[in-house]
Amino acid sequence: FGPSTAPPSAHARKPLISGNWKLNPQTKEEALTLARGIASAITDSTPDVDVALFVPYVFIESTMSVVGGKLSVGAEGVCPHSNGAYTGGISTSMIKSIGVDWVLAGHSERREIFGETDYYINAQCLKILDEGMSVMLCIGESLAEFEADLAGSVCATQLKKGLKGVRKEDLDRVAIAYEPVWAIGTGKVATPEIAQSVHAKCRDILAGMYDRETANMIRILYGGSVTPDSIDDLMAMPDIDGALVGGASLDINKFGRIVNFNKAGSLAPAN
Ligand SMILES: O=C[C@H](O)COP(=O)(O)O
Numbered sequence: 001f002g003p004s005t006a007p008p009s010a011h012a013r014k015p016l017i018s019g020n021w022k023l024n025p026q027t028k029e030e031a032l033t034l035a036r037g038i039a040s041a042i043t044d045s046t047p048d049v050d051v052a053l054f055v056p057y058v059f060i061e062s063t064m065s066v067v068g069g070k071l072s073v074g075a076e077g078v079c080p081h082s083n084g085a086y087t088g089g090i091s092t093s094m095i096k097s098i099g100v101d102w103v104l105a106g107h108s109e110r111r112e113i114f115g116e117t118d119y120y121i122n123a124q125c126l127k128i129l130d131e132g133m134s135v136m137l138c139i140g141e142s143l144a145e146f147e148a149d150l151a152g153s154v155c156a157t158q159l160k161k162g163l164k165g166v167r168k169e170d171l172d173r174v175a176i177a178y179e180p181v182w183a184i185g186t187g188k189v190a191t192p193e194i195a196q197s198v199h200a201k202c203r204d205i206l207a208g209m210y211d212r213e214t215a216n217m218i219r220i221l222y223g224g225s226v227t228p229d230s231i232d233d234l235m236a237m238p239d240i241d242g243a244l245v246g247g248a249s250l251d252i253n254k255f256g257r258i259v260n261f262n263k264a265g266s267l268a269p270a271n
Helices: 028-039 055-064 092-095 108-112 118-130 141-147 152-160 168-173 192-211 226-237 252-259
Strands: 016-020 052-056 071-076 102-107 132-141 174-178 219-223 242-245
Touching: 016 219, 016 252, 028 052, 028 055, 028 252, 052 055, 052 102, 052 118, 055 071, 092 118, 102 118, 118 152, 132 152, 141 152, 152 192, 168 174, 174 192, 174 226, 192 219, 192 226, 226 252, 242 252
Parallel strands: 016 052, 016 242, 052 071, 071 102, 102 132, 132 174, 174 219, 219 242
Antiparallel strands: none
């Protein structure tokens, strides 16, 4: 690998559209209805895209059983310890043994509500990768940090600390989700231009941590109030490689439309 002179947009990064159900839905029946509906929205005319759903642990296996292999079913988090006296913990071995291949780490709700630190998140990332699974590392700044023009430096810190010790050869199993905290669940989606600007900065940071060629291979997703109305223009941006969708992933029609995005943007004819 040497420095590349090619622009990031010249690299073929397969889009990844993911949903994060968080603490929803409340019953297995609802979960399976939702999962079946989302799977049925992935058709032959869907763009060439990877789809992943991060679901509560208790629904993982049953969700896998109804989606017909059309999408990956991942875990919303994991305990970085291997085994032992960690009440309530779920280990990487446990989820790997039921076929999980994607795991979220560093979501702002885990950072803020559950007090997970960059150190803990880094331990999760390393454990997930050691186990042979893929990790989606979430990063993003608060509203105050955004208004102080600190988005780039906050993301730099979270990327460097979250990926500390991650080997270059494991980065094909890493995706980054840039989620400005001020856009999560608020209806305030970042403009495509703002998101693109931070994504490009994140890619530069990754290039500094590894090298440009490697950075150009890493998928960087946007998350924060993504809806059918915003997905096309976000996906038209050169450094936005997908989305991490919260609220809209609980709605079959909305998430189905998001999966069937139009990379040419909202002004282009529909697929
Ligand atoms: O993980 C997903 C993000 O927190 C975005 O959630 P949201 O789409 O409800 O804003």
